[in-house]
Amino acid sequence: MASNRNGVQRGSAKFDRPLKPRPRPSSPSPGSALRRANPAARNADAVPGRVRVAVRLRPRNAEEMMADADFADCVELQPELKRLKLRRNNWDSDTYEFDEVLTEFASQKRVYEVVAKPVVESVLDGYNGTVMAYGQTGTGKTFTLGRLGEVDASDRGIMVRSMEDIFADLSPNTDSVTVSYLQLYMETLQDLLNPANDNIPIVEDPRSGDVSMPGATLVEITDQHSFLELLRVGEANRIAANTKLNTESSRSHAILMVHIKRSVLESEDIVSSQNGDASHLTKPSKPLVRKSKLVVVDLAGSERVHKSGVC
Numbered sequence: 001m002a003s004n005r006n007g008v009q010r011g012s013a014k015f016d017r018p019l020k021p022r023p024r025p026s027s028p029s030p031g032s033a034l035r036r037a038n039p040a041a042r043n044a045d046a047v048p049g050r051v052r053v054a055v056r057l058r059p060r061n062a063e064e065m066m067a068d069a070d071f072a073d074c075v076e077l078q079p080e081l082k083r084l085k086l087r088r089n090n091w092d093s094d095t096y097e098f099d100e101v102l103t104e105f106a107s108q109k110r111v112y113e114v115v116a117k118p119v120v121e122s123v124l125d126g127y128n129g130t131v132m133a134y135g136q137t138g139t140g141k142t143f144t145l146g147r148l149g150e151v152d153a154s155d156r157g158i159m160v161r162s163m164e165d166i167f168a169d170l171s172p173n174t175d176s177v178t179v180s181y182l183q184l185y186m187e188t189l190q191d192l193l194n195p196a197n198d199n200i201p202i203v204e205d206p207r208s209g210d211v212s213m214p215g216a217t218l219v220e221i222t223d224q225h226s227f228l229e230l231l232r233v234g235e236a237n238r239i240a241a242n243t244k245l246n247t248e249s250s251r252s253h254a255i256l257m258v259h260i261k262r263s264v265l266e267s268e269d270i271v272s273s274q275n276g277d278a279s280h281l282t283k284p285s286k287p288l289v290r291k292s293k294l295v296v297v298d299l300a301g302s303e304r305v306h307k308s309g310v311c
């Protein structure tokens with residue numbers, strides 16, 4: 001999880017997809033400690049499909065500029081080494097290693113392409129995938145995931161860009177997309193598309209292991225315009241309250257679930273043996289429905305609440 005030391009503002013996104021092998025970085029210098037944000041990073045090759053962790057540093061806001069906070073002295077990003085260094089003092093620092101390190105200059109497009117696009121591609125191939133943003137309040141989780149880009153299209157966040165790629169890949173005649181948008185607030189699950197629908201249970205099928213939320217609104221989406229409308233409705237219903245650190249603070253965890261059903265044709269290769277000669281036959285293709293799910297989670301950054309003035 002993100003911490004708040006010396007006013008450092010950072011947020012992280014988790015995403016799961018195999019990491020490309022990369023050379024092991026050299027050892028840290030004396031007086032510093034190297035920590036892995038994701039311990040599995042050490043054995044990236046041995047852990048296919050593991051959770052990957054990226055860190056994004058947001059630009060300083062007007063208040064921080066005014067305060068002339070010494071960020072440069074306490075936080076240093078090393079994007080080429082995929083490391084973030086937090087300096088305790090002149091001779092002591094902690095270095096954290098991530099799968100991706102995104103500086104304050106990283107565009108929304110780049111963040112999407114590095115963090116979420118690989119997950120979306122896997123989902124379109126039939127896997128389930130999750131992108132989750134976590135970090136202290138005001139670090140940019142909702143900005144990274146939920147921006148609609150109505151004023152400036154380049155601001156579009158991960159939710160909007162994911163759906164654009166999904167629609168670009170699906171075939172409208174044979175495939176379908178349904179969406180539910182929920183929030184977890186005070187330990188209860190509420191429907192952001194129908195707030196009267198609260199206390200939604202979470203049910204796990206003991207046989208298949210499938211998790212479902214009976215009663216949650218599921219809306220079939222056929223175009224990007226109706227998806228944006230759905231996000232607007234959800235955002236309006238999301239509980240927000242001011243904190244000292246972030247005037248647009250999310251006080252609930254938001255969970256967007258995108259269910260995809262694709263029609264695929266599966267052909268079967270059969271090996272037959274006649275007179276000792278093996279020959280390959282292809283059985284006629286049979287139509288199948290392939291289901292997969294993309295989950296995007298925008299956590300409420302309410303840890304260290306005593307510092308943020310929430311309570």
Ligand SMILES: Nc1ncnc2c1ncn2[C@@H]1O[C@H](COP(=O)(O)OP(=O)(O)OP(=O)(O)O)[C@@H](O)[C@H]1O
Nearest residue numbers: 058137138139140141142143246248249250300301
């Ligand atoms: N990369 C960025 N570039 C410019 N502004 C940003 C960026 N990231 C965040 N901001 C701005 O910082 C403020 C806080 O961002 P945001 O609301 O996304 O934080 P959060 O992590 O969701 O906080 P909370 O946990 O309280 O909901 C917003 O005004 C947002 O517009």
Ligand SMILES: [Mg+2]
Nearest residue numbers: 141142249250
């Ligand atoms: Mg938020």
